[in-house]
Amino acid sequence: MKEFFIVGNWKLNKTISESTQFVKNLMPLLTQGTSRCGIAAPFTALESLVKESKGTDLLIGSQNVSDQKDGAYTGEISAEMIKDVGAGFALIGHSERRQFYHESDELLGKKIKRALMGGLIPILCIGESLEQKQANEVISVLENQLDKALGALNQDEMSSICIAYEPVWAIGTGHAATPADVQKTHKIIRDFLARKWGEKVCYHLKILYGGSVKPDNIRELLSQPDIDGALIGGASLEVESFAKMVNIAREI
Ligand code: PEP
Secondary structure: OOOOEEEEEOOOOOOHHHHHHHHHHHHHHOOOOOOEEEEEOOHHHHHHHHHHOOOOOEEEEEOOOOOOOOOOOOOOOOHHHHHHOOOOEEEEOOHHHHHHOOOOHHHHHHHHHHHHHOOOEEEEEEOOOHHHHHOOOHHHHHHHHHHHHHOOOOHHHHOOOEEEEOOHHHOOOOOOOOHHHHHHHHHHHHHHHHHHHOHHHHHHOEEEEEOOOOOOOHHHHHOOOOOOEEEEOHHHOOHHHHHHHHHHHHHO
16 A cells, blocks of 8 residues: 655634644544545644644644754744754645745755754655646756755755745645646656666655646546555645545555
């Protein structure tokens, strides 16, 4: 049975009490299975979520991490601080951070290093815009994003990361990429990484798909050989729909 990783990205949503109530409601709805699930929550809710999910297999992570360890960086949160509250992973380079906060691939490379040094699993988000897709630049855009953000990592570090392929035009639009197209792109990503870091590491590396994943399209997406999980925004905010998607992953 394949072990998928199903991750909810709550973005700028949910207070501490709403977050913990979500987990209380979620756990009884989940079936047993090898596939893992996680929630990328606002910083403020991380500690309470870690406590609420203790003893379960739900992973808690952040939606961002600083490229700095400590010092005079007002407003930043370090990997060590995130690890200190018990969280286990961090999203890095979500398209909303690239678009609204102008995070560059070079900065993301530093964040990935810091996340790894702080003991977090980085989930690097990559994806092309609609204009880049229409200009047939998908492969070059993705390879460039991967190269710049991951170029400094060694094989060992590569075995501790995840990739989330999220075409920007599919995020929050209700128009997911087709399973066949995602499969094709994930295979290109995996082959590119294998050429750089070797097949052994890259064939075990998890490549998640994100972009309008819902209970009614997740099964077909996860049935593709190179789709190892999903990063889910809108449909992860409702406990029933998130539970349904995790349970589908656990059935396949
Ligand atoms: C996301 O924010 O990472 C995402 C994929 O959002 P949505 O599922 O709402 O498209």
